[in-house]
Amino acid sequence: MWALTTSPLPKASQVPFSHFIALAKLAHMYGFRLAREWALACLYTLITSDYSPLRHAPSELFVRLLHLALRCSDARIAVVVQSMWSDRIHIGQLPAGPAIVFAEEYDFRLLLVHAYYAQMLRMVPGRALGKLPVADDSGLSPSQKTHILEGYYSLLVYWRHLRDNPLDIPLSESSTCSSHDMCVAAWKDRWTYTAEYPIPFPSVDILRRLRFMKTSLVEDRTLQSCMSSRCRNAALGALVKKTHEIGDNMFHHFDL
Ligand SMILES: [Zn+2]
Numbered sequence: 001m002w003a004l005t006t007s008p009l010p011k012a013s014q015v016p017f018s019h020f021i022a023l024a025k026l027a028h029m030y031g032f033r034l035a036r037e038w039a040l041a042c043l044y045t046l047i048t049s050d051y052s053p054l055r056h057a058p059s060e061l062f063v064r065l066l067h068l069a070l071r072c073s074d075a076r077i078a079v080v081v082q083s084m085w086s087d088r089i090h091i092g093q094l095p096a097g098p099a100i101v102f103a104e105e106y107d108f109r110l111l112l113v114h115a116y117y118a119q120m121l122r123m124v125p126g127r128a129l130g131k132l133p134v135a136d137d138s139g140l141s142p143s144q145k146t147h148i149l150e151g152y153y154s155l156l157v158y159w160r161h162l163r164d165n166p167l168d169i170p171l172s173e174s175s176t177c178s179s180h181d182m183c184v185a186a187w188k189d190r191w192t193y194t195a196e197y198p199i200p201f202p203s204v205d206i207l208r209r210l211r212f213m214k215t216s217l218v219e220d221r222t223l224q225s226c227m228s229s230r231c232r233n234a235a236l237g238a239l240v241k242k243t244h245e246i247g248d249n250m251f252h253h254f255d256l
Pocket of ligand 1: 178183184228
């Protein structure tokens with residue numbers, strides 16, 4: 001309470017991070033507007049710094065911060081915390097289960113879809129494309145497991161469609177290409193080659209698969225020599241755009 005009533009407000013370095021959440025909560029509860037804004041601003045600065053405690057924090061701290069963001073209607077903190085929690089889940093540092101349970105209860109859709117995607121990948125048996133095992137140690141409800149199964153099969157079908165149907169090369173009305181048949185032939189050939197290239201992660205990890213294809217196709221010598229630079233750039237741009245579209249619409253695959 002000292003920090004809430006003192007004037008001027010103490011420097012952020014004078015207050016341990018673990019106290020900031022309680023301070024912001026108390027200031028909000030008792031109507032200390034300036035202290036509330038100060039505590040929230042300090043929290044935002046700390047969690048977005050190079051020394052952010054969220055880089056090593058357990059799931060419980062993410063939950064506390066999102067509860068605070070909800071209580072104080074602080075969208076900036078909510079976005080950063082969801083993003084960092086998703087990142088930690090994707091790289092395997094935190095379990096997806098607590099994020100799924102929390103995000104579903106409080107309707108954090110961005111966090112929810114990231115957590116479902118990560119949990120789905122953890123349940124995929126290596127490179128195999130067989131049945132997704134239902135039994136797992138995530139502690140998820142039958143309904144939540146159903147969402148994961150829906151995502152798995154939807155993404156699997158979608159990936160197979162993409163693999164077998166190379167993206168069209170976008171052509172503007174004003175642009176001309178004197179050797180477009182060769183552009184199209186080269187693009188389709190290299191698309192199929194990279195789409196079927198054996199890689200050590202499951203096909204259902206469609207975002208990682210498309211990023212791998214982008215990296216490979218940028219370096220591809222055949223495309224460099226057989227496509228006009230305009231068509232090559234347009235085709236690679238279409239791949240990047242498609243990857244973003246799939247990421248932005250991922251919740252459809254999980255029926256959310
Ligand atoms: Zn062309």
